[in-house]
Amino acid sequence: MNKIKFIFITLIFLAVCFSSSAYKILYAEQWYRLFHLHFYQYPERCAENIHYLEEALRADFANPLNALAKINNKTEWELYRYLFYTHVSLKLVEQYLLWGSKYDKQVAYFYNYPWKQQNLKSLEKAEKLYKYALVYWEEAKKWSAKAANFQFLFLSDVQYWHDESYRIENGELNYEEIIKEHLERLEKVRSQFMNMDENTY
Incomplete structure (x- = not known):
C-alpha cells in the first residue's frame, strides 16, 4: 500500500513540475523579449537572436493592454506597431552584420594560402549574411x-x-552604406584569395 501511495505522489509531483514551468509563446512582444545580447557573440548566439526577432515580425501583436508602451487610442496603436517593426528590423540588421563578421576575412594574408578554399567558403557565408542584413535594412x-x-x-x-526612426528619416542612420562598404571590401579580399597560388605563398 505504501509503495502505491509513493508512486502516486511521485507521479503527481512530476505532473505539476512539468506542466507549471512552460507557457506558449504567441505574441510579437513575447518573442522580442527573448532577444538578448551575449557578452561573447558566437555565431550560434546570433542565430538564436535572429530566430527570436524573425518570429517577432511574423507573430501577431498582444492586446494593446500588454504592449511595450502605454497605448491610449487606435492612432497610437498604429504608430506603436510601425515603430516596433522598424526597431526589430534594425536589430536584425545588427545581428546579421555581427554574424557575418564572424566569417569575414578582413585581409587576405599571403600565409593563408594553404586554407584558400576554406577562406573562400567563409567569405561566401559572410556575403550571404550581409545581404540578409540589407534586406532587413530595406x-x-x-x-x-x-x-x-x-x-x-x-x-x-x-x-x-522614435529616435531610431528619426535617424533613419534624416539620413543620420544609414546601414546601406555600411553594408555596401563591407561587400565591396569582401569582394577585394575574395579576389586576392582567388589570385593566390603556390608562387604567392
Whole structure:
C-alpha cells in the first residue's frame, strides 16, 4: 500500500513540475523579449537572436493592454506597431552584420594560402549574411517611413524607437552604406584569395 501511495505522489509531483514551468509563446512582444545580447557573440548566439526577432515580425501583436508602451487610442496603436517593426528590423540588421563578421576575412594574408578554399567558403557565408542584413535594412526604412506620418504623436515608453526612426528619416542612420562598404571590401579580399597560388605563398 505504501509503495502505491509513493508512486502516486511521485507521479503527481512530476505532473505539476512539468506542466507549471512552460507557457506558449504567441505574441510579437513575447518573442522580442527573448532577444538578448551575449557578452561573447558566437555565431550560434546570433542565430538564436535572429530566430527570436524573425518570429517577432511574423507573430501577431498582444492586446494593446500588454504592449511595450502605454497605448491610449487606435492612432497610437498604429504608430506603436510601425515603430516596433522598424526597431526589430534594425536589430536584425545588427545581428546579421555581427554574424557575418564572424566569417569575414578582413585581409587576405599571403600565409593563408594553404586554407584558400576554406577562406573562400567563409567569405561566401559572410556575403550571404550581409545581404540578409540589407534586406532587413530595406524593411526598417519602409516601416520608418510609415511611422514618420505620425510626427505629432510620441510614445514616451519607447522613446528609443522614435529616435531610431528619426535617424533613419534624416539620413543620420544609414546601414546601406555600411553594408555596401563591407561587400565591396569582401569582394577585394575574395579576389586576392582567388589570385593566390603556390608562387604567392
